Amino acid sequence: MTESATAEGPSAPAAAPAVEVEGLTFRYPGADRDSLRGVDLRLERGDFTAVVGGNGSGKTTLCKTFNGLVPTYWSGTFEGSVRVLGRDTRGETVAALSHLVGYVYQDFGNQLVRPTVRDEVSFAPVNFGLADHRERTEEALELCGIGHLAGRFTWQLSGGQQHLVALASVMSLRPGVVVVDEPVAELDPARADAVYEALADLNARTGTTVVVVEHHAEYVARYARSVVLMADGAPVWHLPTRQALERAEELERHGIPAPQVVRAVRALAPDSPAPLTVDEAVRALRPVAPEPEPPAVGGVPPAERPEAEPVAELSGVRHGYREVGGGWSPVLDGLDLVLRDGERVALVGGNGAGKSTLLRLLTGLKVPREGTVRVGGTDTRTVRPSALADRVCYLYQRPEQMFLKDSVAEDVAMFPRGRGREDTDALVATVLERVGLSDLADRDGRLLSGGQQRRATLAVGLAMRPSLLLLDEPTSSLDTASREAVIAMLDTLADTIRCTVVATHDMHLVAEWAERVLVLDGGRLVADTTPARLFVAEELMAAVGLVAPQVTRLGARLGMSPPPLSVDGLLARLAPVAAGTDEERREHA
Template sequence: MQTATPTDRDDPVDTDAVIRVKDLSFRYPGTDRDTLRNVDLTIARGDFVAVVGGNGSAKTTLCKTFNGLVPHYWNGDFAGSVHVDGQDTWESSVAELSSRVGYVYQDFQNQLVRPTVRDEVSFGPLNFGRADHRERTEEALEQLGISHLRDRFVWQLSGGQSHLVALAAVLAMRPDVVVVDEPVAELDPARAREIYLRLRELNEQHGITVVTIEHHAEFIAEFARSVVLMADGAPVWHLPVQEAMDRHGDLEAHGIPAPDAVAVSAAVGARPVALDVPSAARVLRPHVRPGRTGAEPEQTPGPDHTLGSSGAPAEVVASLRAVEHGYRSVSGALTPVLQGIDLTLSAGERIALVGTNGAGKTTLMKLLTGLIVPRQGTVTVDGVDTRSRSAAQLADHVSYLYQQPQRMFLKDSVRADIALFPEGRQVPGAHAMVEEVIDRVGLAPFADRDGRTLSGGQQRRATIGIGLAMRPQLLLLDEPTSSLDIRSRDDVTGMLASLSESVRCAVVATHDMELVASWASRVLVLDQGRVLADLTPRELFSAPEITARARLVPPQAVRIARELGLEPLPLTAAALRSRLGTGTASFLVPQPAAGAVPAPAGAAGTTLEER
């Protein structure tokens, strides 16, 4: 097992350990193998650590030992020791540890316990008797740019806003260690970067040790100082970020996609690889061939969405006319969410619905399902006015897959959940159709498992299976790739690409710009409840005034191409490599760090120490 010193780009990390994990093993009740296996890990005080690995690699279980949730809340067979700032977590309660370790959970909605945002953020400092609780509350709200939400009820918040409130409540405690599980889940791209900038500020200016559980390698490369790669319940290695990215092959093999900057710089033989857009552009500039245009772009439908491929009028699947909608607060005031929406959704379209948190994406999708009806205007789906039918009746025409997959599981097995709609509607040949859908989404080995026990990627596939079994004309998906590792994300993206065989029109609400670039044929940009733009992915990423206003950040490949002055813009790393005339496989080959011996998957972790 190799050891290494966690090096910042400027300053070394203090080697004084704030977290020490020794010979740690843990097994959940009722399971036949350890979830954590003989873990040895040291995190230095003041480090900024990214814990990465595929779904099911035990990243979250490991981090829950830092604040005592394992084993005090999630009990089981616990062996070994975990010390935080010298305090043994086995001998300390979760309450005692909470003043040292702040934790924002992946299911962050469950940690919001107070009625208003201000109440929630001040809850911890008040309970610990902090005399400066008001100052702490306002400081945390300001740090995350959500001061305007202070008097809002938490149930009024969007998913991204709720995530920010949960993080603010942690920051108000001013802990020594902050652990954030999937910090950018459900956040718009610009705010996701702001979260990491705030975490960096906490780390560098206040000396807080930051631990993130992350799948987005772009943020890892730019912000982390060291990386722990988890597999099969134990660290494979713990390396400084540059060495970790140089071993991009290891990361790829464990479900962590190489950022575009890493991938394209590795493809031209750069060593060390580039970690961000400016450095990647510098590396690639000598490889730009004057006049080279490469293959013509992916996903370039015509701008007229009312025409089909033959030039004839496209078949209308759904429409919204003069739609206005909003929600009433407890005081009775109406808060507008959507204003003046006029849209036509046509057969054959793959539509990405994008915009900042609170722009109205989820509300628009719920209007299309009939779960809610507009306060003004008309919504029709498959020719049916949503006011004239209940949501249950409209389910024959439209299927909505929730942002949280667990909400889709009502029965005790995946097969039963997929069969629920067709069998309940007595669809002819329902049994055969259910088995076909199960095979199509690749869940035959898990068909008799409760969907709530599956991994994140498997849950997403199961929900798509539920939607397909409904045979909808219109399929709506809310953040289908959120919090997935690369294999699961690719599985879901691949299934989305094949939906044209059985779904006339698909709409995805997403913050995932990689998904927009690689899948969508049309992009609807919402901003403050209105349609800011209706265009193709390439048109969107070529319009900085639109992306800036809607808080969208183009994929790294697009930003690198802009730096290089390439036109038309390639939308993916593969397209960029093609334009540069580089190979497509070199960056996939595991590259051991200089002087390092690769550790076997699942081997015990290592301490970052001076060589």
């Protein structure tokens, strides 16, 4: 039995709990071990619960038992019971359970079935014959901030916009339980906040029980009232959020390091309770903060860099698509850009800013409507994309699109073997070891967890040995341990890859890895700078929907200029003050 949440959440109602799991064990067909084993778990009505744990710990499989997909569609050996709002899922159809449990999947694109956004959001209430379907549709569109997209076709949307549509389509049914697998995956930070605010509002206003599968401890701290830690197919404990975050070392062992503000306060003010927000961390650290430093002034200066050899160049690039009605929808508008040898480039901006389109233009998979794209001096209009594959590799935003063979090893080997490399087997073994997937080499990549798929696609890219590596949201859906492994691998690529460009909403990745940041907004390049300079440009950050990492916001609130980009950077500047005498700390306070 796990420890149970008993505080900082709603009191247990007399009615049946939202979710009650007893003795649950499940094994997928052909698997050599149980994905879930002996699960006992109780989620009270009205709770906001975060399910955390490393990739492959069983989080998603557990949540799919709540709406009957396991074992109805994902069949296997199922023992024990799962009851939702008092009803045993084994005695209900998936259709019946959809009235009780709304589910937004990690591969959310597959649950969009209607042509336009409004059609999609209204589909479920119309299909169930609800008289107030129009009201529900408009409410859900407003909750998710996508009312302006109502008339757009879903296939025209960016990945982040599609995620919001999938969430709105679930919210339109107002189910008793809503499960969201990776709520902020592929969303820019401002929209990620909006999604969680919508979930929190739904939870508070209607009493809907919210369950999120999450790797971002910051969102867990800010919004969840209880936390379930999963490991090896079973809950380790189920605790109120603040108590869970006090177990920082245990969380870190399971691939979920505590939020940056928790790590900072534990190091500098260990007697203070674990902070759940930046505001709480500021209050805890104010006594050890130095005198405020003069703030940076001016706009966003460009990054300074040597004029290294160009790897790719874009000149006067305009690109977009024709809408079904015949209108023109621009995606990139008059883009001029040079990518140079040795650069680590982060490409950032809100959902729909044009990041993924820019990456596809660099591969030659698309050619611009106007302007020129050159890779290694070659105009992409003059050659087939396959001819550029030796120089540029693009890793898709949706990792499942990268798997064409029956095993991860075969997918990784496909390109070098097709190019006649004699050392292909040794190369495959090396890259799989580097991404930590040697034990899964014979597994079908399409059947791996989301985080495992991300690492497998990186292995595919490493095996191609390109001069220009393009990654679209490489850390999305990764637990923190896997995310840090990706950053470490990117750090070691300079010996084989001349330039790496990462399109990302992960500001921690930007802070810890990038040397140059390109900011897109409305298809235009609005800033070409460094992480430190970007994060202090508050007006620009707000305009393009970006939010600086917690530790950067904490440092700025404490008067540090420039603010730190990492917890280690913060500690290096504040630890000497914290280690001083009481009199010295009073002088600095």
